[in-house]
Amino acid sequence: MPRRSAPSRTPSTTSTSTPHRSPPVSSPSGRRQAVGPAAATRPEARRRQLHLPPGELAHLDEALVHSSYPNEHPDADRRNNERLEFLGDAVIQVLVSEALYGRHPDDDEGRLTARRAAIVSTAGLAAIAARLGLGGHLRLGQGADRSGERRRPSVLAAALEALAASLYLDRGLDVTRTWLLDIAKSELEQRESADTFVSPKSRLQQLGYARQGEAPQYRVVQLDGPDHARHYVVEAIVHGEVLGHGEGRSRRAAETQAAREALERLAGQVAADPPPGDGDQGGPAGR
Numbered sequence: 001m002p003r004r005s006a007p008s009r010t011p012s013t014t015s016t017s018t019p020h021r022s023p024p025v026s027s028p029s030g031r032r033q034a035v036g037p038a039a040a041t042r043p044e045a046r047r048r049q050l051h052l053p054p055g056e057l058a059h060l061d062e063a064l065v066h067s068s069y070p071n072e073h074p075d076a077d078r079r080n081n082e083r084l085e086f087l088g089d090a091v092i093q094v095l096v097s098e099a100l101y102g103r104h105p106d107d108d109e110g111r112l113t114a115r116r117a118a119i120v121s122t123a124g125l126a127a128i129a130a131r132l133g134l135g136g137h138l139r140l141g142q143g144a145d146r147s148g149e150r151r152r153p154s155v156l157a158a159a160l161e162a163l164a165a166s167l168y169l170d171r172g173l174d175v176t177r178t179w180l181l182d183i184a185k186s187e188l189e190q191r192e193s194a195d196t197f198v199s200p201k202s203r204l205q206q207l208g209y210a211r212q213g214e215a216p217q218y219r220v221v222q223l224d225g226p227d228h229a230r231h232y233v234v235e236a237i238v239h240g241e242v243l244g245h246g247e248g249r250s251r252r253a254a255e256t257q258a259a260r261e262a263l264e265r266l267a268g269q270v271a272a273d274p275p276p277g278d279g280d281q282g283g284p285a286g287r
Helices: 037-041 044-048 069-074 081-101 108-120 122-131 144-145 153-171 173-181 200-212 253-273
Strands: 215-222 230-236 241-248
Touching: 069 144, 081 108, 081 153, 081 173, 108 122, 122 153, 122 173, 122 253, 153 173, 153 241, 200 230, 200 253, 215 253, 230 253, 241 253
Parallel strands: none
Antiparallel strands: 215 230, 230 241
């Protein structure tokens, strides 16, 4: 985190002059943690909340800088966290794969892949980041902060990846492994059948063929951002009806979220339909 300057009575024009106040969040173990100005500004409080090891982390400040901050403050000489995000994505993939391989010896490749996808997806990483209160520690531009970027799943997921990379570069793989196994413990130890982790897109496709004899379609309705930081909004369409919307840093992530929403909606429709035979007894007795 940047070194603090002396208190000033002049309001700052950046969103980070007054640390973002977030609601209490749960720690990885389930305990509630207060997230407020004190937690966001004191390095020791930040270290505890993010479950980081003691000592200096040279890349930590960079990991917490959203791309909107240097765009609004080109003279600040701060690099955003996108390079670290790139590295952290690979680090998390390897460590999660290793952990799942050891924890689920009876799962085949397909089931292990499904478990991993559920954890390292935008939604999965964002859930872990939100549990840590990571959004409250990000340095954003004023406009991005006002528009809710601090809570956007893609921003939270990217920040968690950048944080993993910063720890990997400064402390090595073993320390990063210990940190990740701690903050993702509940996800890694889930004992549900691996079938529950099958991709929402695969499940929606199976359902589409079973019900209508055709696969669902996905339509991009919005595409924002530069080439290196795209933001997709996608609709899932089943038999000509829009049943789900999703967003993400990639088209695939947005389609996955849209498929998940479509499945939930279809499940609700099934629950609302009367069981076969209700109101139509058939046969002589029903005539």
